[in-house]
Amino acid sequence: MNASFSSSSSSKGMMDHGDQPHVLAVDDNLIDRKIVEKLLKNSACKVTTAENGLRALEYLGLGDDQNNTSNVSGLKVNLIITDYCMPGMTGYELLKKIKESSVMKEVPVVIMSSENIPTRINKCLEEGAKMFMLKPIKQSDVKELRCQLMKYGS
Amino acid sequence: MCYFSLIAVLWVVGLAVNGDFFVCEKGFLDDQFTQLQQLQDDSNPNFVVEVVSLFFEDSERLLNELTKALDQQTVDFKKVDAHVHQLKGSSSSIGAQRVQKVCIDFRSYCEEKNVEGCKKCLQQVKNEYSLGKSKLETLFKLEQQLLDAGGSIPMQ
Numbered sequence: 001m002n003a004s005f006s007s008s009s010s011s012k013g014m015m016d017h018g019d020q021p022h023v024l025a026v027d028d029n030l031i032d033r034k035i036v037e038k039l040l041k042n043s044a045c046k047v048t049t050a051e052n053g054l055r056a057l058e059y060l061g062l063g064d065d066q067n068n069t070s071n072v073s074g075l076k077v078n079l080i081i082t083d084y085c086m087p088g089m090t091g092y093e094l095l096k097k098i099k100e101s102s103v104m105k106e107v108p109v110v111i112m113s114s115e116n117i118p119t120r121i122n123k124c125l126e127e128g129a130k131m132f133m134l135k136p137i138k139q140s141d142v143k144e145l146r147c148q149l150m151k152y153g154s
Numbered sequence: 155m156c157y158f159s160l161i162a163v164l165w166v167v168g169l170a171v172n173g174d175f176f177v178c179e180k181g182f183l184d185d186q187f188t189q190l191q192q193l194q195d196d197s198n199p200n201f202v203v204e205v206v207s208l209f210f211e212d213s214e215r216l217l218n219e220l221t222k223a224l225d226q227q228t229v230d231f232k233k234v235d236a237h238v239h240q241l242k243g244s245s246s247s248i249g250a251q252r253v254q255k256v257c258i259d260f261r262s263y264c265e266e267k268n269v270e271g272c273k274k275c276l277q278q279v280k281n282e283y284s285l286g287k288s289k290l291e292t293l294f295k296l297e298q299q300l301l302d303a304g305g306s307i308p309m310q
Contacts (some may be wrong), residue, residue, distance in 0.1 A: 029240060029243050030208055031209050031212060032243060035205060038198065038201060041197075042195070078236060111173075135247065
């Protein structure tokens with residue numbers, strides 16, 4: 001895969017990390033987490049998974065203790081992909097928190113859902129989600145995602 | 155002994171070459187299962203077995219929870235619905251379409267707060283799940299026999 005990197009651009013998109021963007025995948029369903037992780041790895045992404053919104057925020061350093069992040073590797077997150085229906089904090093609520101953060105708001109967020117509800121989709125897109133994907137996610141969906149997001153910031 | 159293995163190998167090759175004849179008979183598994191098989195590679199040669207095993211564990215846990223929840227004097231339909239939603243999600247993700255279909259009906263009964271309807275669906279889900287599980291376990295056993303006999307599984 002030959003991507004072109006412009007070091008002069010200040011894009012925080014998928015472009016300035018070499019060939020392997022670091023994706024944070026959030027889903028309360030264990031099976032879905034495993035599948036999404038493999039799909040992303042097969043598309044040359046580094047993947048960290050979180051089982052709910054709170055853990056995701058902690059990982060991003062947006063948790064209650066804002067000075068502390070559980071991101072031990074210190075690897076910058078280039079994309080967040082999250083399920084919509086999760087107990088506690090929905091994917092939409094997580095999206096809002098990310099967009100409210102001065103540090104994280106530039107990171108593209110993708111929402112996944114098994115339910116095709118137009119009002120839900122529009123709500124997410126209006127709040128700033130880059131894409132909405134219908135489950136079950138296929139390899140072609142992830143490839144499309146990769147393509148779409150490579151354009152971001154150029 | 156050797157002769158027997160050869161027959162087993164030929165049979166499994168026949169099944170594998172036939173594509174999804176075996177497990178997809180009567181529509182147990184849909185295209186999503188094929189997607190999972192295509193994700194498997196040298197870096198993770200047991201991917202499908204791992205995901206399906208997780209599915210078995212998780213589903214059995216959910217089926218137990220559902221049985222308990224529907225046995226209560228006052229049924230907590232929100233809880234029941236949450237469990238069914240999980241089961242519907244995972245069965246859809248691995249391609250277990252018959253389980254997924256029953257879950258859709260199950261959720262309607264939850265919405266209607268219909269205990270009898272829910273119990274009927276629970277029994278149906280358990281049946282579909284058992285059937286699907288035994289077919290998948292047989293498939294994995296046959297694939298393992300083929301690998302042990304020195305063959306390889308042709309990926310679609």
